[in-house]
Amino acid sequence: MDLVYILAYIILFTTVGTMVIGLVAYAAFKLRDKRKPGKNKSDETMNVDGPLEPVFLERYVPGVTTDPAVQPAPDDR
Amino acid sequence: MEIRKVGRYAWRYGWAALAIVVVFVLLALTYDTVQDAKGTLMILLENGLLAAISSYLLIFLVLLIFRFALLLLYSFMDHLESLYKGRDKSAVLYREDSSLPMISLVVPAYNEGPVIQAAMRALLALDYPNYEIIVVDDGSTDDTYEKAMGVASESVALEVRVVTKRNGGKADALNTGMTLARGEFVLNMDGDTKLSPNALRACIRHFENPKVGAVAGNVKVINRENIWTRIQALEYVEGLAMARKAQSFGRVVNIIPGPLGMFRKSVLQQVGGYDRDTFAEDCDLTLKLLMRGWHIEYEPAAIAWVETPSRLLDLLQQRYRWTRGILQATRKHSQALWQPRKAGINCYILWYMLFEGVMWPVSNILGNLFFIFVFWQYDLSTLLFFWWLQLMLLDVVAAAYCVVIEEEEPSLIFYAVVFRLFYINIIDISKVLASFEEWRGNAMTWGKLEREGKL
Numbered sequence: 379m380d381l382v383y384i385l386a387y388i389i390l391f392t393t394v395g396t397m398v399i400g401l402v403a404y405a406a407f408k409l410r411d412k413r414k415p416g417k418n419k420s421d422e423t424m425n426v427d428g429p430l431e432p433v434f435l436e437r438y439v440p441g442v443t444t445d446p447a448v449q450p451a452p453d454d455r
Numbered sequence: 456m457e458i459r460k461v462g463r464y465a466w467r468y469g470w471a472a473l474a475i476v477v478v479f480v481l482l483a484l485t486y487d488t489v490q491d492a493k494g495t496l497m498i499l500l501e502n503g504l505l506a507a508i509s510s511y512l513l514i515f516l517v518l519l520i521f522r523f524a525l526l527l528l529y530s531f532m533d534h535l536e537s538l539y540k541g542r543d544k545s546a547v548l549y550r551e552d553s554s555l556p557m558i559s560l561v562v563p564a565y566n567e568g569p570v571i572q573a574a575m576r577a578l579l580a581l582d583y584p585n586y587e588i589i590v591v592d593d594g595s596t597d598d599t600y601e602k603a604m605g606v607a608s609e610s611v612a613l614e615v616r617v618v619t620k621r622n623g624g625k626a627d628a629l630n631t632g633m634t635l636a637r638g639e640f641v642l643n644m645d646g647d648t649k650l651s652p653n654a655l656r657a658c659i660r661h662f663e664n665p666k667v668g669a670v671a672g673n674v675k676v677i678n679r680e681n682i683w684t685r686i687q688a689l690e691y692v693e694g695l696a697m698a699r700k701a702q703s704f705g706r707v708v709n710i711i712p713g714p715l716g717m718f719r720k721s722v723l724q725q726v727g728g729y730d731r732d733t734f735a736e737d738c739d740l741t742l743k744l745l746m747r748g749w750h751i752e753y754e755p756a757a758i759a760w761v762e763t764p765s766r767l768l769d770l771l772q773q774r775y776r777w778t779r780g781i782l783q784a785t786r787k788h789s790q791a792l793w794q795p796r797k798a799g800i801n802c803y804i805l806w807y808m809l810f811e812g813v814m815w816p817v818s819n820i821l822g823n824l825f826f827i828f829v830f831w832q833y834d835l836s837t838l839l840f841f842w843w844l845q846l847m848l849l850d851v852v853a854a855a856y857c858v859v860i861e862e863e864e865p866s867l868i869f870y871a872v873v874f875r876l877f878y879i880n881i882i883d884i885s886k887v888l889a890s891f892e893e894w895r896g897n898a899m900t901w902g903k904l905e906r907e908g909k910l
Contacts, residue, residue, distance in 0.1 A: 382488040386836035389843045392876050393823050400884030407771040407885075 463862075470865030471855035478851045482844065492837045499829070508825050515818040516845065518810070523849050527856060529701035534860055536704065537755070556639045558586040558655055558717070561632030563625050564646035568597040570762065571646055575606040579613060583655035588615045590646075591632045594622030599646070625713075626729035626736040633723050641720045644759065648714040649677065651758035658717040661752045668722040668749025669741070670757070671699060671708045672715025677760040682870075683770055686878050687763045689854060689867045696755070696857040702804075703753035707745060709804045710781075713737045715759035722749060733787060734899065735780025742788045745801050755861070771885045778889040779899060781812050813890050816883035819846075823880065847875045
């Protein structure tokens with residue numbers, strides 16, 4: 379048995395072994411990710427599909443205001 | 456002192472030379488086997504499918520060798536250029552302390568409690584006369600904000616601002632920091648990163664060239680404690696010393712790493728800051744800069760020490776996000792893929808990213824499965840061996856070169872063999888599956904890693 383043949387067997391076993399480990403580890407990672415408690419509750423905005431709301435700015439909605447300065451004066455009614 | 460330094464160089468060069476000699480001796484020892492196997496390879500051409508896969512793998516190997524040769528050449532050219540620039544004293548715009556512009560350091564932090572104080576203290580010790588620190592607590596659920604405030608209150612000479620906001624993701628935190636920044640230049644980093652004291656001085660010099668919009672720093676692994684983190688240390692060294700250095704020679708660095716990237720603030724504003732529609736906001740921003748014609752350079756002397764995942768599942772989680780994020784960024788700028796005349800070098804950058812992100816892992820797995828099948832079916836053990844040997848040869852040569860250029864630990868060269876034998880198959884499988892999920896459009900989340908506080 380020459381050197382190449384022996385090394386080829388070692389490579390064969392490690393390649394098959396690491397590929398199996400790769401698949402099992404990936405499945406384990408996905409499972410862990412799925413089981414993470416309250417994943418979306420605390421971190422909704424991290425999801426690209428999740429709600430994205432402005433952080434600092436209040437959205438302006440015309441016609442609806444609570445500011446007393448722009449409320450119609452009682453005499454105007 | 457000088458003798459010790461020369462001794463260290465000789466030690467490093469010696470190990471690099473020895474590693475290359477060993478792999479070439481291994482190659483020479485197998486010469487007879489190649490001669491014996493000459494006639495047997497015709498089996499691969501008897502079947503149409505086998506012939507097609509063999510041809511594909513041959514093309515892939517040619518591309519791979521071309522890639523390594525080109526990166527090594529350009530990287531070396533960049534190295535020579537930086538040595539020449541170091542001696543060139545004609546450009547002195549940002550050399551005198553009085554002329555150094557203000558830099559705002561933006562540190563986004565989400566649940567970085569175990570590491571934020573070490574990262575901030577390293578920032579307080581930076582060698583630069585004119586900078587401010589802005590820590591953006593991105594709605595952490597741990598004590599990140601309190602710990603950051605603790606360090607901020609210790610600082611007397613330097614202005615440290617700590618702001619907290621509702622959780623909105625890293626891109627949002629970086630944009631918030633950019634808005635608050637008062638400096639002409641902004642350095643964005645991660646909350647788990649420790650910068651080398653010279654980082655600001657080393658980066659700012661590149662901006663003497665008005666075409667340079669950003670500078671990418673050198674990221675190194677700090678927690679080299681087990682086989683996973685040591686192999687990642689080698690990966691980082693190769694990715695930066697070879698790939699990014701080569702890209703820097705053409706001023707087209709394709710990813711400004713999250714742990715250390717310095718920008719002109721005006722350029723960040725021009726491109727609209729970070730977008731929130733990908734999971735690789737650093738890659739996306741870099742592509743936006745390149746598409747607008749800005750030059751991006753790499754600074755090897757500006758080092759960002761980071762903590763890398765020390766457990767397999769954490770590592771896969773990180774690579775899953777990187778793979779999908781880079782594919783998202785590539786897809787976002789995909790119009791440049793088909794317009795070589797209009798997009799110029801950016802077209803090739805995107806194709807290169809697809810080669811690295813998709814074609815390489817797919818071909819590696821395909822090659823392994825193909826040669827295992829040929830081994831089992833036709834008893835051609837030599838093919839599997841030579842497939843592996845030529846890939847390992849490229850890895851060892853690249854590792855030896857990078858260890859010398861980056862003045863790294865020579866033991867990392869040994870990890871090139873471990874990388875090829877055990878590590879890369881596991882990572883490639885996760886990359887291929889992540890690419891498949893991205894293609895299918897599966898939902899994903901950021902997947903925050905737990906910090907171990909190794910900074």
